[in-house]
Amino acid sequence: MNKDVPKDSGATPQRDGRLGQIGSVSLDWWATLLAGVIAALAVADVLPKIPW
Amino acid sequence: MTTTRIEPEETIDEPTFTSRQPLHYVPGILLLIGVGLLGKYAQIWWKALAKHEHWTVPDIEYVLWAIVIGLLITNTIGLHRTFHPGVQTYDFWLKIGIVLLGARFVLGDIAKLGGLSLIQILVDMTIAGTIIILAARAFGLSGKLGSLLAIGTSICGVSAIVAAKGAIRARNSDVGYAIAAILALGAVALFVLPPLGHAIGLTDREFGFWAGLAVDNTAETTATGYLFSDHAGKIAVLVKSTRNALIGFVVLGFALYWAARGQADEIAPGAKAKAAFIWDKFPKFVLGFLAVSAIATAHWLSKGQTANLANVSKWAFLLTFAGVGLNTDIRHIARTGWRPLVVAVIGLVVVASVSLGIVLLTSRVLHWGLGG
Numbered sequence: 001m002n003k004d005v006p007k008d009s010g011a012t013p014q015r016d017g018r019l020g021q022i023g024s025v026s027l028d029w030w031a032t033l034l035a036g037v038i039a040a041l042a043v044a045d046v047l048p049k050i051p052w
Numbered sequence: 053m054t055t056t057r058i059e060p061e062e063t064i065d066e067p068t069f070t071s072r073q074p075l076h077y078v079p080g081i082l083l084l085i086g087v088g089l090l091g092k093y094a095q096i097w098w099k100a101l102a103k104h105e106h107w108t109v110p111d112i113e114y115v116l117w118a119i120v121i122g123l124l125i126t127n128t129i130g131l132h133r134t135f136h137p138g139v140q141t142y143d144f145w146l147k148i149g150i151v152l153l154g155a156r157f158v159l160g161d162i163a164k165l166g167g168l169s170l171i172q173i174l175v176d177m178t179i180a181g182t183i184i185i186l187a188a189r190a191f192g193l194s195g196k197l198g199s200l201l202a203i204g205t206s207i208c209g210v211s212a213i214v215a216a217k218g219a220i221r222a223r224n225s226d227v228g229y230a231i232a233a234i235l236a237l238g239a240v241a242l243f244v245l246p247p248l249g250h251a252i253g254l255t256d257r258e259f260g261f262w263a264g265l266a267v268d269n270t271a272e273t274t275a276t277g278y279l280f281s282d283h284a285g286k287i288a289v290l291v292k293s294t295r296n297a298l299i300g301f302v303v304l305g306f307a308l309y310w311a312a313r314g315q316a317d318e319i320a321p322g323a324k325a326k327a328a329f330i331w332d333k334f335p336k337f338v339l340g341f342l343a344v345s346a347i348a349t350a351h352w353l354s355k356g357q358t359a360n361l362a363n364v365s366k367w368a369f370l371l372t373f374a375g376v377g378l379n380t381d382i383r384h385i386a387r388t389g390w391r392p393l394v395v396a397v398i399g400l401v402v403v404a405s406v407s408l409g410i411v412l413l414t415s416r417v418l419h420w421g422l423g424g
Contacts, residue, residue, distance in 0.1 A: 027143065027144055027147065028147060028335055028337045030144070031144055031147030031148045031337050032147070032336055032337050032339065032340030034148055035147075035148045035151035035340055035344070036151070038148075038152060038361070038364055039151075039152065039343075039361060042155075042358075042360055043352050043353060043357070045354060047360050047361075049356070050360045050363040050367070051363065052363040052366055
């Protein structure tokens with residue numbers, strides 16, 4: 001599947017290092033972090049009304 | 053022989069984030085949103101059309117519409133490579149949806165339902181796992197492919213197979229076969245289980261337990277549950293999360309088995325190393341789900357905000373359902389070859405039958421409170 005992924009362009013070693021650090025955090029933690037922020041907004045009662 | 057270290061690259065390499073350029077994700081994510089919205093409104097339009105024309109037709113849920121529209125796109129015009137990075141993020145949205153779904157459960161319910169499902173999972177896993185390994189042997193598949201299919205079918209589909217890949221030193225071709233077979237089964241279960249559940253007359257809770265136990269991949273489990281009803285979807289997610297939490301233990305068991313035969317890296321001795329191995333494989337989003345549930349249990353959320361979180365969760369699931377359809381390439385699955393698929397189909401039938409038997413036994417004979 002990865003063969004179809006567009007190639008990176010313009011990456012610098014510094015940027016690669018930063019991305020490497022970000023990439024070392026697993027998908028599970030990223031999902032939990034983002035959901036945690038949404039939950040925190042809800043606890044603070046500032047999450048706008050989300051219709052379904 | 054070497055000792056297994058927990059290497060970051062060994063932990064997760066599912067195709068969720070495949071590009072380092074944020075902009076590469078935009079077209080695919082927009083497509084997920086587009087297909088999801090189309091699915092949601094197709095349900096409304098279908099209902100209105102049937103009412104207008106006085107047709108007596110079943111109500112087709114947005115879940116099914118989103119999946120079918122995605123399937124049609126991928127298997128007719130095909131998915132242009134521009135969309136691939138974004139479309140493959142569907143697992144990310146699934147996990148966000150699961151974490152936020154925690155707002156709809158109090159911790160006491162999770163402990164009760166999770167405890168009930170844990171017993172069922174252990175029985176199901178033992179019976180189904182053994183039958184799949186025997187079937188794989190009978191069809192001449194390699195021992196490791198049999199192990200991967202057993203892990204994928206009894207625990208958590210693709211994530212469990214990926215987690216086991218490094219630990220049992222499986223060949224890439226075996227991993228590819230096992231993943232394709234599990235995805236094919238998920239697609240079949242999606243369309244077969246909900247009508248069967250209605251035909252048998254299962255309650256929402258019973259069906260939720262059945263889908264959570266029988267369907268292998270979390271995205272397909274969620275879709276199968278929600279296809280039956282919202283409540284069944286919630287229960288299916290909870291049961292499946294309990295199953296997911298066991299990944300580390302099952303992979304450790306198989307890793308020890310293959311290491312004892314000199315065909316996998318040895319796990320470092322001692323309980324600490326084994327605990328680190330299990331923690332490494334543990335799906336961390338389950339902790340997020342429990343944390344959000346703890347917040348709801350502590351009444352830190354108003355009624356309106358609880359509904360808000362549930363709605364965000366539903367939107368995240370909608371993107372997941374669109375992604376399930378868009379990522380299911382029937383030609384790719386057909387290229388897998390018939391033997392792994394036959395073993396996987398045997399696996400599905402065995403797991404579905406055993407888990408249905410367990411659900412009916414515990415619900416209607418032993419009265420464990422699954423019927424409500």
